[in-house]
Amino acid sequence: MYTITVQAFVKDGDEIVGLMRHSTLSHMVRTMLYRDPAIRVGFPALTYTSGGVTERVMRWGVRNQRFISNEVTGSWLYLSTLEVWAETVSN
Known part of the structure; x- marks a missing residue:
């Protein structure tokens, strides 16, 4: 079992604008990991x-x-x- 960490970081001079940008970026990263077709195919192909x-x-x-x-x-x-998280098997 492996743990992989993905981070999204935003720095902004305006609190509200920064919060909105960060919320959008975090949602995009999470959605990409759940739904992106290339990741859904590519991740299980890792060896x-x-x-x-x-x-x-x-x-x-x-x-x-x-x-x-x-x-x-x-x-x-x-x-x-x-x-x-990623669970692997060896053969």
């Missing part, structure tokens, strides 16, 4: 071979998404961290 043993992705999904925000010297910082 790694070492020493004659091949490991490939069997199942994967989004575990959770966390959000933090902060204001530093007049700029608003917004970060979302999305955790994706």
